[in-house]
Amino acid sequence: MLRHVVLLQWVEGVDPAAVEAVLEGLAGLPGAIPELRSYVFGSDAGLNEGNFDLGIVADFDSAEGYLVYRDHPAHLAVIAERIAPILAARSAVQYDIP
Numbered sequence: 001m002l003r004h005v006v007l008l009q010w011v012e013g014v015d016p017a018a019v020e021a022v023l024e025g026l027a028g029l030p031g032a033i034p035e036l037r038s039y040v041f042g043s044d045a046g047l048n049e050g051n052f053d054l055g056i057v058a059d060f061d062s063a064e065g066y067l068v069y070r071d072h073p074a075h076l077a078v079i080a081e082r083i084a085p086i087l088a089a090r091s092a093v094q095y096d097i098p
Helices: 016-027 063-071 072-086
Strands: 004-008 036-043 054-060 087-098
Touching: 004 072, 016 036, 016 054, 016 072, 036 063, 054 063, 063 072, 072 087
Parallel strands: none
Antiparallel strands: 004 054, 004 087, 036 054
């Protein structure tokens, strides 16, 4: 299995409605992309200074499944239409899980 972890940081003063639109867009991806085996995300709990604002963890049966997700039109639309306009920074990693 392959795990994909993403951390997103929003621009300063981001509109909460824009963040809610991101969450709604992400929530629709499991129904649109069957290669997703597990998909969880959430906003930072605010316990530590300097954290990113949103974390996403997605699991796939294989690297090929991840590539389908990465390039899927529904995923790309969420990025382009909802995430990119409010994104200040992004970090990601993919790794094998037993």
